Amino acid sequence: MNKNVDARIKKLTLLALFTAIVIVLQMLGQFIRFGMFSISLVLVPIVIGSALCGPSAGAYLGGVFGLAVLLTGDAAAFMTVNPLGTIITVMAKGILAGLISGLVYKAIEKKSTFGAVMAAAIVCPIVNTGVFAIGCFLFFMDYANSISGEMGYSNGGQLILLYFIGLNFVVEFAVNVVLVGVINRLIFIGSKMLGKLSSNSNKDKQ
Helix, strand or coil: CHHHHHHHHHHHHHHHHHHHHHHHHHHHHHHEEEEEECCCHHHHHHHHHHHHCCCHHHHHHHHHHHHHHHHHHHHHHHHCCCHHHHHHHHHHHHHHHHHHHHHHHHCHHHCCCCHHHHHHHHHHHHHHHHHHHHHHHHHHHHHHHHCCCCCCCCHHHHHHHHHHHHHHHHHHHHHHHHHHHHHHHHHCCCCCCCCCCCHHHHHHHC
C-alpha cells in the first residue's frame, strides 16, 4: 500500500514538473518563429511525460500545451477569424499528440524501450501538425483562400501547407528525432525513480 502511494506521489511530482516545463518552453518558444507560428518546443517533455506516466498523462500535458498556446496569444490571428474553431484545433492537436505518443510508447515498450522512444518521438510532431492541418482545412479554408493571393500563394490549401505549417513541422520533427538519445536517457532515469525498469530498459539505456 505504501509503495502504491509512494509511486502515485512520484508520478504527481513528475507531472507537476512537466507541467511547469511545458508552460515555460511554450513561453520561450514565442521567440522562435518560422512563418506565422512559433516552434513547439514542448513536444519533448510531452513525449517523456507520456512514456513515464502513461497515455492519459500525455493527453493531460498536451492539454496544458494547448491551453498555453491559447493564453500566450500564439493563435491570436486565428481567434479573430473563428474563436471556437481555434480552441477546438489547438486543444485537440495537443491532447491527441500526447495521448497517441503515449499509446505508441506503451505498445512498443516491452519489445524495446529505445524503439518505443523513437516511435513516440516521431509520432508526436506528426499528430500535432496533422491535427492542426485538419483543423485549418475544416475551420479556416475560406479565410486561407481569401488571403492566399496577397500572401503570394495560388490557393488556400497551398497557403496552409507552405506558410501556416511550412518549416515549423520540419524543425519540430527534427528536434524530436535529434534528441531521441537524450529523451531515452531521461526516460530511463525517470523509470528508475518510479521503480518500473524492465530488462529491456536496462539493455536499451546503453
